[in-house]
Amino acid sequence: MSKEEGKQILQKDKKDVPPRLHIRYIIVVMCCVANAFNFFTRTNWSIVILSMKHAFDWDMKTQQAILGAIYYGYSVTPMIGGWLVGKYGGFPVLLSTVAVSSLIALLSPLAARCGIGLLISSRIIDGFGQGMVYASTIGIIAKWSKLNELSTFVSITTSGYSVGAIASSYVSSLLTTSTFLGGWPSTFYIIGIAGIIWCLCWWIVGSSDVTNNRWISEFEKESITTSRPIAQDTEVYNIRWKKLAISAPVWSICIYCIGDDFGLYLLGTDMPIFFKTILHFDIEMSGFLSCIAQIAFFLTTIFGGIIADKLIYQTKIKKIHVRHFFACFCLGLQSILLILIGYISYDWIAAILMIIAFGLYGVCTSTICANALDIAPNHSALVIGIAFTFSGVTGFIGPAVVGAITEIDNTLIQWRSVFWIAAGVQAAGLLQFLVFGSAEIQEWAKSADNSTETSSLIENSSRCKDRSK
Secondary structure (H helix, E strand, O other): OOOHHHHHHOOOOOOOOOOOOHHHHHHHHHHHHHHHHHHHHHHHHHHHHHHHHHHHOOHHHHHHHHHHHHHHHHHOHHHHHHHHHHHHHHHHHHHHHHHHHHHHHHHHHHHHHHHHHHHHHHHHHHHHHHOHHHHHHHHHHHHHOHHHHHHHHHHHHHOOHHHHHHHHHHHHHHHHOOOOOOOOOHHHHHHHHHHHHHHHHHHOOOOOOOOOOOOOOHHHHHHHHHHHHHHHHEEEOOOHHHHHHHOOOHHHHHHHHHHHHHHHHHHHHHHHHHHHHHHOOHHHHHHHHHHHHHHHHHHHHHHHHHHHHHHHHHHHOOOOHHHHHHHHHHHHHHHHHHHHHHOOOOOHHHHHHHHHHHHHHHHHOOOOOHHHHHHHHHHHHHHHHHHHHHOOOOOHHHHHHHHHHHHOOOOOHHHHHHHHHHHHHHHHHHHHHHHHHOOOOOOOHOOOOOOOOOOOHHHHHHHHHOOOO
């Protein structure tokens, strides 16, 4: 089938006729699935390792080393990924990273049997690729979303993390306790095959922006490009690096991400362990409770983005005030709940508070991830990449802290110290964002020949409401 024939099947190729199918919705769903795959391959280990530790006789310190290994690679590449997205587009970067991660998933059971060194090395290599995934999806969304869809599209894309974790919690718990393909190895085979299937679909449907997509209608292309005029023509490698390096809003995003991700990665990695070893739930119940927590994360992510867009574009509330409100609701309330959990001895009450606390992390999507597009719509992938480069370090620091504190005596008292540390890091990230955060497009983020045109991005916000109908 030719390109023209394919287009006519999906939609009428006329500027004044709405398409039968809005391709940007498919793109955002594909980005969501990519993040789901990305997070499945991480949270899967939190469940599977409960069975693998008996098969390979791993102690707590070894388990935490394995769980945190992926973040040694993950913490290095987000900024590189953001730069690559700006130079080559999000399509090839996202395709290649998911493909590599799929192959590593398929080979993980073999690596585990060959030795702990090879397994940890494969996890680090996997982290190199996974560190570029989210920056790629944000860069793609920046080119595919209308202005008044910004927070919503970012939230849908980010919700893939909770979708992947939900699937991981259920599927991994089910397969690990089964005899299918040997039990725990089957989880790696299934996600590896799923990743390869996604790559094939992305190769057919995906593109870095609206100008290079074979399926998009002229109507939809024009509605997107007129909504976000400057988000289509500026390249990241022309960025003013010195001004970016001293930009307070950029550093504010970075520090907030460190606070947010320290708690998110800590709970995302060790929540099943806490449920089993401290609250004394079995593997299946631990997986079920982790699944409920991820559902809560999913709901707050989706509805947080929708509510944020409505508050920004349908009320007189300033954008920065909306970002501040969601930041306080997320890290502020969440830190209080973490501290409370450390003092509660009733298993089910502690479990419910843990689920609520984890769910609140979804609200952060409407704050930081969208804020990167607020201050630098042309360079959002790079800003997110820089922030995730710093915050990715917490992915292995968190498990290392848990391993060090609970290695000798794994009790609620030790976990209380863990929760206090997490709450303190999060509170620091929140306070500095309230002081230095911004929702205005930064001067360094404007192209030299387009600085005056940047203001039209804001002026078109009201026009977007009519075009979105």
